[in-house]
Amino acid sequence: MTEPLKRPARKNPLVRTQVPMLPPSFQSRTAQILTAAAAEGRFALQECTECGTIAYPPRDACSECLSDDLPLTDLPAGGKVLSHTLISVPGELYFRERAPWLIGLVKLDCGPILVAHLHADCATGDRVRMSLQMDKAGNAAAFGRPEQDVPNMTDDTQWREMTAAPKFRRVLVTAGRTRVGQTIAGALADAGGTVFVGISEPWIPFEGEEKLKTDDRLQLMDLSVDDERSVRELAALIGGKVDILVNTNDYVRPGNLLDQKNASSVRDQLNQHFIGFVHLAQAFGGAMRARGADGSNSATAWVNVFSAYALANANPFGAFSAVQAGCLSLSHSLRGELRPAGVRVINLFTGPIDDEWYQTLPAPKVAPHTIASALVKALQNGQEDVFVDDIARDIRERIRQNQKGTERALNKDQSA
Amino acid sequence: MGMSLRWIDTIPLGGASGIAAVRRAARAVQAGDARVVACIGADTNHVDTFRQTTANFARFAQDAVLSYGSGGANASFALIARNYMNQFGVTREDLGRIAVAQRDNALRNPNALMKKPLILEQYMKAHPISDPIHLFDCVMPCAGAEGLLVMREETAKMLGLPFARLLSSIERHNAVSDDVQLRGGWVADIDELYAIAGIRPSDLDVVQTYDDYPVICMMQFEDLGFCKKGEGAEFVRAHDLRIDGDFPHNTSGGQLSCGQAGGGGGYLGLNEALRQVTDTAGPTQVPGARLALASGFGMMNYDRGLSSGALILAGD
Numbered sequence: 001m002t003e004p005l006k007r008p009a010r011k012n013p014l015v016r017t018q019v020p021m022l023p024p025s026f027q028s029r030t031a032q033i034l035t036a037a038a039a040e041g042r043f044a045l046q047e048c049t050e051c052g053t054i055a056y057p058p059r060d061a062c063s064e065c066l067s068d069d070l071p072l073t074d075l076p077a078g079g080k081v082l083s084h085t086l087i088s089v090p091g092e093l094y095f096r097e098r099a100p101w102l103i104g105l106v107k108l109d110c111g112p113i114l115v116a117h118l119h120a121d122c123a124t125g126d127r128v129r130m131s132l133q134m135d136k137a138g139n140a141a142a143f144g145r146p147e148q149d150v151p152n153m154t155d156d157t158q159w160r161e162m163t164a165a166p167k168f169r170r171v172l173v174t175a176g177r178t179r180v181g182q183t184i185a186g187a188l189a190d191a192g193g194t195v196f197v198g199i200s201e202p203w204i205p206f207e208g209e210e211k212l213k214t215d216d217r218l219q220l221m222d223l224s225v226d227d228e229r230s231v232r233e234l235a236a237l238i239g240g241k242v243d244i245l246v247n248t249n250d251y252v253r254p255g256n257l258l259d260q261k262n263a264s265s266v267r268d269q270l271n272q273h274f275i276g277f278v279h280l281a282q283a284f285g286g287a288m289r290a291r292g293a294d295g296s297n298s299a300t301a302w303v304n305v306f307s308a309y310a311l312a313n314a315n316p317f318g319a320f321s322a323v324q325a326g327c328l329s330l331s332h333s334l335r336g337e338l339r340p341a342g343v344r345v346i347n348l349f350t351g352p353i354d355d356e357w358y359q360t361l362p363a364p365k366v367a368p369h370t371i372a373s374a375l376v377k378a379l380q381n382g383q384e385d386v387f388v389d390d391i392a393r394d395i396r397e398r399i400r401q402n403q404k405g406t407e408r409a410l411n412k413d414q415s416a
Numbered sequence: 417m418g419m420s421l422r423w424i425d426t427i428p429l430g431g432a433s434g435i436a437a438v439r440r441a442a443r444a445v446q447a448g449d450a451r452v453v454a455c456i457g458a459d460t461n462h463v464d465t466f467r468q469t470t471a472n473f474a475r476f477a478q479d480a481v482l483s484y485g486s487g488g489a490n491a492s493f494a495l496i497a498r499n500y501m502n503q504f505g506v507t508r509e510d511l512g513r514i515a516v517a518q519r520d521n522a523l524r525n526p527n528a529l530m531k532k533p534l535i536l537e538q539y540m541k542a543h544p545i546s547d548p549i550h551l552f553d554c555v556m557p558c559a560g561a562e563g564l565l566v567m568r569e570e571t572a573k574m575l576g577l578p579f580a581r582l583l584s585s586i587e588r589h590n591a592v593s594d595d596v597q598l599r600g601g602w603v604a605d606i607d608e609l610y611a612i613a614g615i616r617p618s619d620l621d622v623v624q625t626y627d628d629y630p631v632i633c634m635m636q637f638e639d640l641g642f643c644k645k646g647e648g649a650e651f652v653r654a655h656d657l658r659i660d661g662d663f664p665h666n667t668s669g670g671q672l673s674c675g676q677a678g679g680g681g682g683y684l685g686l687n688e689a690l691r692q693v694t695d696t697a698g699p700t701q702v703p704g705a706r707l708a709l710a711s712g713f714g715m716m717n718y719d720r721g722l723s724s725g726a727l728i729l730a731g732d
Contacts, residue, residue, distance in 0.1 A: 023483045024471055031479040057480035057718055082596045083502075085487070085494035087546040091467050092486035101485040105495045105719060107595055113719060115484045115495075124498060139483055 002120055005155035007168050008297045011241075020292030020341040021094040025137035031058040033072050034140035038132035039384035045112065047073035056112035077130045078109040081144065084124050094136070097293075102158065106130060106144050116142035117158055121150045133162035133382050136292075136342030138335075154380060163382035164301035164344050167192035169243035172234075174198045174225055174280060177206045180305065180353060180368045181248040187372035188246070189217035191380070196238055198223030200230075225249055225276030228283075235283035240291070244379065245284055246303045249276050252357040256318030266319040273323045277304075277330050285334065292341025301344045301379060304331050305371060308349040308392035311399060314410040316360070335384075346378050351391025364390055423450040430714025431626050432587070433457055434562070434683035435725030439585050441566035451571060458561030459678025466557040469678070473716075480718040487546045489628065490554060492716055494546040497631040499596035501548060503646070506634065508548060510649040512539035514630035514665075515552045515672055517657035522669020524659065524699040529556055530673040552672070553629050560677030562687050578694040580708075584612035585727035592720065600632075600713055601724035602639040610641065613728040617641040620728075621705035622692045623663065624685030626713040627670040632721075636711055640726060664702045667692060686710040686727075693731030706731045 037044035046055040050067035054075065061068045084104035087095065095101050102118045106128060122128050128144035135141040143162055146153070154165060171188045175181040176197035185197045195218050199206075202222055212218055221238070224230040251272035253265045260266075288299035309317055310324035328347065335345035352358035354365040366389040374388045387393045398406040425440050427433045434457055441453035470488040472478075485491055500506060516536050522528035534552060542551035565577070572579035586609045588601030602609075610616060617640065625636040634648035642663075643651040655663040668674055668688040671681045689708035691697035697705075711726040 024478075024486060026471065026478040026482060028475050028479055057476045083495040083499040085491055085498060085546045085549070086544070087485040087487040087491050087494075088543065089490070089545045090486040091470050091488045092482075095486045101487075103485045103487070103491060103495075105499075105596055113595060115481050115492075115718060117484060124502065135483060137483070141483060 002150065002152040002156050004152045005160075005168060005296060008295055011294075017291065018097070018293040018295070020136075020289075020298075020343075021097065022137040022340065022342055023094045023135050023139075024092050025139055027139050028058070030060055031140070033058055034132055035134070035138065037072055037074075038134045038140035040386070041131070041378075041381050041383040042074055043077040043131055044072045044074045045110075046070035047075070054108075054111050056114050075108070075110045078147070079106040079128050079130050079144065080109075081105070081118065081122055081124050081126050081128055082107050082113065084118055084122065098157070098161065104144060106142070114142050116144045117162070119143070119145040119153070119156045119159055121146045121153070121156070131381075134344070134384055135162060138339055138384075160296065164244065164346070164379045165191075166244060166376065166379050169297050169300065170194045170196070170238075170241050171244040171246060172196045172198065172221075172238065172242045172284070173246045173248055174223060174276075175200070175248045175250055176212060176220065178248070178250045179208065179355060180250055180371055182208045182212055183368035183372040184246060184248055184305070184375055185212070185218055186215065187369070187376050188244075189215065191376045193244065195219070196221050196242070198225070198234070200224040225279055226271040228279050231276075231279040231283045235287070239284050239287045242284055242288065243291075243297050243299050244301045244303065245280065245288065246305070246375070247277065247280060248305050249273050250305070250353075252307075252317065252320050254316045254320070254357070254360065256316055259316070266323075269320055269323045270326075274326045274330065277327050281330070281334055285338065288343050289338055289341040292338075292343050299341065299343050301346055302334060302338065303346045303348065303375060303379070304328075305348050305350065305375070306331075308351055308387070308395045309410075311349065311395055312406050312410050315412065318411075344382070344384060346375075346384055346386065348375055348378065348386045348388055349392040349396070350388045351395075366391070423453065428679075429682075429712075429723045430679060430716070431628060431682040431721075432712040432714040432723035432725045433679045434686040435585065435710065435712040435727055436587055436723075437683075438564070438566060438582065438686065438727060439587055439725070442582055442585075445566055445568060452565055452567040454563055454565055455683070456561060456563035457677070457680035457683040458563075459559060459680055461557055461559040461677070476718045477716070489716055490546040490549050492719070493629045493631065494549040496597050496720070497548050497553075497629065500598055500631055500635065503598060504649065506631075506649040508540060508550070509536065510652050511553065511630040511634065512536050513652045514627075514633050514657060515539055517661070518627065518666045518670045519673045520658050521667050521700060522673030525669050525674065526699070528669040528673050529558055529675040530669065549629065553631070555628060555671040555676035555681065558675030558677050560675065560680050562677070562680045562683030564683070564687055564690055578696055580690055580693045580729040580731050583614070583707075583728040583730050584609050585725065587723075587725040589715070589723045591724070594720075597720040598635070599645070600635060600639050600721065602636065602711065602726055606639065606641050606726075609726055609728065613730075615707060615728065620707050620709050621664070622667055622689065622702050622708045623665050624668075624670070624689045624708065624710040625666065626682065626685060626711050626724075627666055627672050628676070628681070628713065630672070632713060633666070636713075640709065640711065659700055659702055664705070667697065667700045667702060669700075682712045682714060686712070689729050693729050695731065 309321035437455040519534035586605035591601035
């Protein structure tokens, strides 16, 4: 049975901080196809379109019929452990530091047999539900959990390595003046995190202020992301103990290129989102990268709440879309830069949020609590890309099918 | 050495390389492509080279095993061993008998790396590496080389070399479809091995099985025809596997007690078989040994060993 996770003790400054290491990462280009599924929390393997054979390990051609059409296909995730072993003396340093490590051979209900990481409550003969996780190196990793929930299930140490659970971790939510930021802060506290909430210009009253201030699980911090000094001052205070940074910057102004005579609105959005991202990364990223293996409350994730318009420019949010696309590109850079520490960068993509700045858009619009629960789930399950609502999922799907058509559809002149 | 060769082959079959090499060499000599073929397996062993070998073993290993705990062969064989033990009621003591007997043999072999006696109690108390694989189930990676010459009988006589005749040999790849490997590829060809040699298993004087782990030796006692599938443990309990015993097995001490010099490990039993039947084994000699079997096993795919082989040698 899994022992419940203990609340970590205060950091002892005399004890050396463990340097982050990564599991081996030599996967072939072909094997990276599974990473695409793992990033979205899907359980999918290659399935031959010609003969239906499921390929594992990933292959370039079907072992039955030699077809090279082996698309990633969602599959039932049930399986049975055929054999297991607890590795006490692993070869690679990452696992040596984390030994003993439990793995098993799992026969999937859909056919293939694979080597998988196992939850501590799994053993030979047990039924398991499989998932593809992203390990600390960012590679897809098959993971078997008990089919039925067990006590303290998510406290399993190997599961914690594959996820970024907020339990007992310290979280910074960067923008607390908005409902989205407030709702996310509350949800992370509900999930067991200690939450710092950034408030810009705190002397200006805002909706929801009272509720934030009376929630003793939240600490309000002065933070204006467009102001480099403000960001650095906060990092000097709490940068060494931010385990999860949730970038909820939310400054949306409708307008395309020709709607305005000057660039001030574009510049404001650029400062809030793009430059704000840079400020946050430069002030907090270094400490997070150093603390990727710092015990059970190590630095573990940087989360961005992006508009799905980052994926495709949408009228009448032409400038905002472009700024979001820039931030998305920054996030990919950051993902690579935090990788050596095993710190994940998680991107949530949302459709229009149900607030005043999307006033002119028709329903459906996404409610803040939908974003908040998707965010907590992404941390708990270790997803990397999350398409929160129907609009975001629709945009992603349309881009996959017809990128050009999507570009035209989303930027159609509404007056025409 | 500045040799100019008219025939060369590289055989990347891991622990099955030695047997496969003799088969390839014998055909080359038979066909007249070569007069004398040197079959050589060797490896160096420096700081971190073993880890690098496991990290770069094969694409399937990199894609589907290496990042799962990095247990190397130990973890992969642990999965096979647990399943085998569960299926057939095999205990660690049963496997320990094999390791302990081999250590006893190794104490007579001046070239063995393991010099200290090993008793079953020590075997049982050893720390786990990847359970049920414990310390004395594992081979020690080392540097070393093994080699032998393949030529016609008349050539050997002309050169005044001690020789053995190759009575028969088998080789098989990807033969077994067990969910978890319970058998090696030997089962596909074993009848042929003995039929061509014109002998029965009980005629053999010494047996050198490929011993990356004792459980693989036990599997071979079954697959090579010394007992039925599932009776390996009983066979081990009923026989004395030491040089002076009724079933002299891995008389050099095997890889478990000599060390495993990479692909050279696949030649260890082969060379010992050759020494035994040519009466040149020195301190490990089984008196009067004339018929010997040697086997190989290798190419660990992500979940099973793909390649196997065996041969029978006869001395004069």
